[in-house]
Amino acid sequence: MTPSSNPKVAIVTGASRGIGAAVAQRLARDGFAVAVNYASSPAQAEALVAELKAAGGKAVAIKADVASADEVRAMFDAVEAQLGKVDVLVNNAGVLNTLPLAEHSDAHYDQTFDINVRGTFNTLREAAARLNEGGRIVNFSSTTLALNMPGYAIYNATKAAVEAFTHVFAKELRGRSITVNAVAPGPIATSLFLDGKTEEQVQAFAKMPPLQRLGQPEDIASVVSFLAGPDAGWVNGQILRANGGLA
Numbered sequence: 001m002t003p004s005s006n007p008k009v010a011i012v013t014g015a016s017r018g019i020g021a022a023v024a025q026r027l028a029r030d031g032f033a034v035a036v037n038y039a040s041s042p043a044q045a046e047a048l049v050a051e052l053k054a055a056g057g058k059a060v061a062i063k064a065d066v067a068s069a070d071e072v073r074a075m076f077d078a079v080e081a082q083l084g085k086v087d088v089l090v091n092n093a094g095v096l097n098t099l100p101l102a103e104h105s106d107a108h109y110d111q112t113f114d115i116n117v118r119g120t121f122n123t124l125r126e127a128a129a130r131l132n133e134g135g136r137i138v139n140f141s142s143t144t145l146a147l148n149m150p151g152y153a154i155y156n157a158t159k160a161a162v163e164a165f166t167h168v169f170a171k172e173l174r175g176r177s178i179t180v181n182a183v184a185p186g187p188i189a190t191s192l193f194l195d196g197k198t199e200e201q202v203q204a205f206a207k208m209p210p211l212q213r214l215g216q217p218e219d220i221a222s223v224v225s226f227l228a229g230p231d232a233g234w235v236n237g238q239i240l241r242a243n244g245g246l247a
C-alpha cells in the first residue's frame, strides 16, 4: 500500500515493545495509520509513535488493558476519532507464566486467561461491529501449543482458545469480506521469552528449529504484514506457524 492522506487504519494491541512494536513498525512502513496500544509502558509506546511519525507515518498511542471490555471499547472510540474506522486488528497482547500446572496460583491463571483469552474476545467483539468491510484480523497463538512442554499447560490452554476463536470467528464474519487468521510463533527474542531463562536454556531453544536460531520480532512482523495485506486475501480461518521449522 502506498502512503496516502487517508491511509488504512490498524490497531496493534501490546505494541509498546516486543513483537507488537515490530508489527507496528512494519504496518506503518506498509502505509497503515497505526494505533499503538499498550497497558503499562507509556514511554515506550510514545517513543515508538514519535519514531513512526518522524518517518512520515500516522500513529497514535492508546492506553487500554485489553482484559477490560470498557477500555477496549474506549480504545476503538479513540482510534476512530483520531485515525478513522479500523481496517486491521492485530491481537498481539499476551503474557506467559511458565509453571507446572499444579504450581499455578489462581492469580496467575486469571491473569493469563484475562489477557490472552478475554483480551482477544474483547477486541474481536468490538471488531465484529466496527471493522471496515474487507478488513483483516490477525490473532496470536503460539507454537508451544504443538510442543506440549511441561510448564506450558495454562498458556497453551489460552492459545488453544485463541485458535478456536480464529476458526469460528472467520465463519461468523461471512459476508463482510473480513479475514480472521492467527500467527503461531516459535521462540522469539523478546522479554516474554527471554526473561527468567539462563543463557544455556535460551541456546537450547535456539538450536531446536532446523534453521538453528531464535526468531526475531521482525520475522513475525513480516508474517503479520502478509496476513494484513492484499496478498493474503484468500487466506481465512488459518493458523500460520512461523518458527523456523520447529513444529
Ligand code: NAP
Pocket (backbone or CB within 6 Å): 013, 014, 015, 016, 017, 018, 019, 020, 037, 038, 039, 040, 041, 042, 064, 065, 066, 067, 091, 092, 093, 094, 095, 096, 115, 119, 140, 141, 142, 143, 144, 184, 185, 186, 187, 188, 189, 190, 191, 192, 193
Ligand atoms: P512481550 O515482549 O512481553 O510484549 C508484550 C506486549 O503486550 C507489551 O507491549 C505489553 O505492553 C502488552 N500487554 C501485556 N498485557 C497487556 C494488556 N493487558 N493490555 C494491553 N497490552 C498488554 O511479548 P512478545 O514476546 O512480544 O509477545 C507478543 C505475542 O506473541 C503474545 O501474544 C505472545 O503470547 C505471542 N508469542 C510470543 C512468543 C515469543 O517467544 N516471544 C512465542 C509465541 C507467541 P505493556 O508493557 O504496556 O504492558
